[in-house]
Amino acid sequence: xxxxxxxxxxxxxxxxxxxxxxxxxxxxxxxxxxxxxxxxxxxxxxxxxxxxxxxxxxxxxxxxxxxxxxxxxxxxxxxxxxxxxxxxxxxxxxxxxxxxxxxxxxxxxxxxxxxxxxxxxxxxxxxxxxxxxxxxxxxxxxxxxxxxxxxxxxxxxxxxxxxxxxxxxxxxxxxxxxxxxxxxxxxxxxxxxxxxxxxxxxxxxxxxxxxxxxxxxxxxxxxxxxxxxxxxxxxxxxxxxxxxxxxxxxxxxxxxxxxxxxxxxxxxxxxxxxxxxxxxxxxxxxxxxxxxxxxxxxxxxxxxxxxxxxxxxxxxxxxxxxxxxxxxxxxxxx
Numbered sequence: 541x542x543x544x545x546x547x548x549x550x551x552x553x554x555x556x557x558x559x560x561x562x563x564x565x566x567x568x569x570x571x572x573x574x575x576x577x578x579x580x581x582x583x584x585x586x587x588x589x590x591x592x593x594x595x596x597x598x599x600x601x602x603x604x605x606x607x608x609x610x611x612x613x614x615x616x617x618x619x620x621x622x623x624x625x626x627x628x629x630x631x632x633x634x635x636x637x638x639x640x641x642x643x644x645x646x647x648x649x650x651x652x653x654x655x656x657x658x659x660x661x662x663x664x665x666x667x668x669x670x671x672x673x674x675x676x677x678x679x680x681x682x683x684x685x686x687x688x689x690x691x692x693x694x695x696x697x698x699x700x701x702x703x704x705x706x707x708x709x710x711x712x713x714x715x716x717x718x719x720x721x722x723x724x725x726x727x728x729x730x731x732x733x734x735x736x737x738x739x740x741x742x743x744x745x746x747x748x749x750x751x752x753x754x755x756x757x758x759x760x761x762x763x764x765x766x767x768x769x770x771x772x773x774x775x776x777x778x779x780x781x782x783x784x785x786x787x788x789x790x791x792x793x794x795x796x797x798x799x800x801x802x803x804x805x806x807x808x809x810x811x812x813x814x815x816x817x818x819x820x821x822x823x824x825x826x827x828x829x830x831x832x833x834x835x836x837x838x839x840x841x842x843x844x845x846x847x848x849x850x851x852x853x854x855x856x857x858x859x860x861x862x863x864x865x866x867x868x869x870x871x872x873x874x
Contacts, residue, residue, distance in 0.1 A: 545772050548819030590623075592632065592657070599626045616690075624657070633658025642732050644852040645813070647823070648806040651852070683740065687843040689729035693795045695844065696722040698739070700747065702754045702789030717750050719743040722797070726844055734847030736777050737791075738833040747832055748778065755785035761834055767824050771814030778830040779812055787828075793850060801854050807831065808849065 547553060584603040589596055599622060616623055617638050624636045639660025643653025654661060684692070698720040703712050720726060720743055739747065752758050761778045773779075791803040812827040831849040 541772060541774075542817050542819070544817065544819035545815045546819075548815055548821075549774065592627075595630075595632050597626050597630050597632065599623065627657060635659065639664070640732060640851075642848050642851040644807065645735070645810075645848060646806045646852070647810050647813075684727065684729065684843045687729065687845075689731070689843065691730040692727050693730060693846070694722075695720060695724075695726040695728050695793070695795055696797050697792070697794040698743065699792040699794075700750045700789060701792060702750065702787075704754045704756075704786075704788070715750065715753055717746060719746045719750075728795075728844035728846050730851070731845050731847055732851055734845050735775050735849065736831045736833045736845075736847050737849055738843065738845035738847070740844050744778075744832065744834070747830070750789070751778070751780070751787065751830060754789055755787050757784040759784075761830075762827065767812060767814075767827055771812070771816055771822055771824055773812065773814040776829075776834055778832050778834040779827050780830070782826055782828060784828070793846070801850060803831075803849060803853050807852055 541549075585600050586603055587598065588601045589598050601622070617640075621636070624633070624638065627633045628636045635658050637658060637660075639656040641654045641661070641664060644651040697718060700715075700717045700719060702715045704715065720740065724740070726740055748760060757780065761780055764773065764776055764779075767773070767779065787809055788805060789808065790805055791808055792800060793803065794800045808831050809828060810831070812824040812829045813821060814824065816822050833845075
């Protein structure tokens with residue numbers, strides 16, 4: 541990774557020479573106990589001034605300098621958020637809550653997102669509001685034990701829906717596959733900092749089989765070595781050559797028994813995106829990417845995650861992710 545790529549991905553640098561790194565990590569665990577759980581991954585802290593419109597707030601933030609939990613060093617917004625606690629204590633927000641619309645990274649239908657601190661944007665709701673309780677974090681689940689995941693939901697079903705055209709008789713064949721049911725008792729993270737779906741390891745192979753059935757392409761996803769000479773993709777999905785055949789599929793996610801979100805073709809399947817050596821976002825003309833994380837299932841971060849690909853449609857279908865103070869956290873929509 542080049543310095544320019546790192547800056548583009550992470551947002552900037554803090555100079556080692558600056559006194560900003562003189563802050564101590566001592567006592568951070570009293571404001572958020574999860575700091576202590578990070579152990580040696582967080583060895584430095586910084587004094588930071590965050591500017592919000594006409595106001596500003598000074599706070600101490602921890603810096604993740606090693607290990608695998610780099611999303612922990614981003615802006616935390618869960619129930620133990622030091623950021624939200626500081627804003628509320630300063631009187632800049634009325635409630636320790638937030639509402640988020642992650643937008644869409646689709647190349648066909650891109651959409652800007654938004655973040656509301658201390659509430660939510662009521663204009664995002666086209667009709668009635670429904671809600672359900674988001675699980676209290678429980679890292680007894682082996683899949684989540686190595687991933688800090690404050691926002692958790694129970695998956696009821698994942699269904700793959702697609703169609704393929706028979707070139708011989710001109711008929712369209714519908715192909716559906718249920719790759720996860722509520723009997724699996726699967727809990728997933730809601731993580732806006734992840735782009736892709738991270739599915740339980742036992743469901744990734746059925747996704748690849750479904751893709752092969754729809755496209756008649758049987759060679760499997762390509763390795764990063766095939767494209768990393770042109771771009772950097774640190775969160776690789778299932779990448780296929782453009783010549784793999786016509787793909788027409790979608791995914792249906794059901795959580796909490798009856799909250800259903802459809803992930804359409806344009807969000808699930810799109811041109812391979814990454815960073816060039818200067819940090820600019822580019823597309824690779826020779827490959828498409830299925831938005832399902834495709835790295836080794838033995839990775840410690842292979843916890844089930846609903847990332848931007850899911851959240852883009854949760855908001856696009858008049859649902860809004862809105863998390864409220866204490867345990868009153870909800871995922872709402874029409």
